[in-house]
Amino acid sequence: MWIWFHKLGSPPHFYRTAGRLVPWFGIPALLLLVAGTVGGLAIAPPDYQQGDGFRIIYVHVPSAYISMFGYVAMAVAAAVGLIWRMKVAFAFAAACAPVGAAFTFLALATGSIWGKPMWGVWWDWDGRMTSVLVLFFLYVGVMALRSAFDDASKGDRAAALLAIVGVVNIPIIKFSVDWWNTLHQPATIAKLSAPSITMDMLVWLLAMVVGYTLFFAAVVTMRLRGEVLLRERGARWIRELNAHA
Amino acid sequence: MREFLLMDGYWAYVWSAWGLTLAVLLALVYSARRHHRQALRQAAEQDEAPRPVRAAVKELS
Numbered sequence: 001m002w003i004w005f006h007k008l009g010s011p012p013h014f015y016r017t018a019g020r021l022v023p024w025f026g027i028p029a030l031l032l033l034v035a036g037t038v039g040g041l042a043i044a045p046p047d048y049q050q051g052d053g054f055r056i057i058y059v060h061v062p063s064a065y066i067s068m069f070g071y072v073a074m075a076v077a078a079a080v081g082l083i084w085r086m087k088v089a090f091a092f093a094a095a096c097a098p099v100g101a102a103f104t105f106l107a108l109a110t111g112s113i114w115g116k117p118m119w120g121v122w123w124d125w126d127g128r129m130t131s132v133l134v135l136f137f138l139y140v141g142v143m144a145l146r147s148a149f150d151d152a153s154k155g156d157r158a159a160a161l162l163a164i165v166g167v168v169n170i171p172i173i174k175f176s177v178d179w180w181n182t183l184h185q186p187a188t189i190a191k192l193s194a195p196s197i198t199m200d201m202l203v204w205l206l207a208m209v210v211g212y213t214l215f216f217a218a219v220v221t222m223r224l225r226g227e228v229l230l231r232e233r234g235a236r237w238i239r240e241l242n243a244h245a
Numbered sequence: 246m247r248e249f250l251l252m253d254g255y256w257a258y259v260w261s262a263w264g265l266t267l268a269v270l271l272a273l274v275y276s277a278r279r280h281h282r283q284a285l286r287q288a289a290e291q292d293e294a295p296r297p298v299r300a301a302v303k304e305l306s
Contacts, residue, residue, distance in 0.1 A: 033270075041263070042249065051253035059266040099273060106269050110262040117258050215270065222277035226284035238288045 012237035014088050015228050018221050025218035032211030039204030047201075056114040058205060061188075062212035064107035067135060068170055070100030070216060074142070075167045078160030090156040091227035093163060094146060095220045101139035103216070108132055119183050127176030128184040131169060138166040152231065 040058030047054035074096035081089035111129070112122045123129065142159045149155035177186045189195040195202060232238055252259040 053255035056262045113262045219273050219277045226281040229284035
């Protein structure tokens with residue numbers, strides 16, 4: 001276990017392992033996303049209230065879930081980086097930020113597009129929407145803070161601190177729909193009682209959620225390889241890498 | 246087919262939400278690949294100067 005952990009912390013080993021992992025995430029992600037798209041758009045029955053308009057759920061819910069999942073992953077990596085001074089962990093946190101920000105943007109945008117026909121408004125300053133907007137700014141802030149330092153390792157540590165503090169926003173997002181009873185509906189699946197969605201709608205949503213998660217893993221792993229290279233500039237293993245390429 | 250495309254009259258909302266999602270996912274893959282390529286190029290550029298020169302440059306900056 002410790003040998004494995006130590007090896008994982010070694011950049012050249014990590015760089016190669018990450019490269020081999022990308023297709024293992026990417027190919028199943030693609031298959032699940034295609035299946036979820038066909039199922040969600042064409043096979044799932046229309047909603048009894050929203051008709052075919054509810055089909056936006058298949059791109060909205062997974063984006064919203066990844067926006068939070070990605071943030072927690074980034075914050076955990078940031079904490080590992082600070083505690084064990086592990087360069088690879090900082091690289092992982094740096095790789096998560098832009099990808100998480102993109103999914104937060106998608107959650108906000110698809111939610112807005114869904115809100116207009118169903119609620120009559122594009123936007124409302126309610127708890128859920130406002131806290132997700134804060135999440136978006138947290139991602140942007142973490143990225144800006146990292147690039148504000150000339151010394152990359154100082155930037156990594158400052159960004160890590162902000163990422164960790166920002167975690168308080170995650171439970172606020174999760175429970176916002178229970179605390180403030182406004183336009184956004186409460187949880188459909190992630191709750192203690194049975195999901196309030198029928199099986200023939202739910203399976204495609206689960207395919208999309210798993211597909212998004214694997215897609216996130218694939219893209220972050222690709223970025224991670226770049227981040228490891230940037231942090232290891234001038235190291236001998238990179239010179240050897242370039243000599244072989 | 247026509248019925249499928251019309252989406253109960255919600256076509257503009259459903260297709261724009263899906264279209265936007267597809268565009269962002271493709272952009273994420275593209276930017277991740279570019280990010281990796283740029284990092285490789287940067288590492289290669291830095292390797293061209295021998296070690297003592299790099300150390301000197303670092304000291305001056």
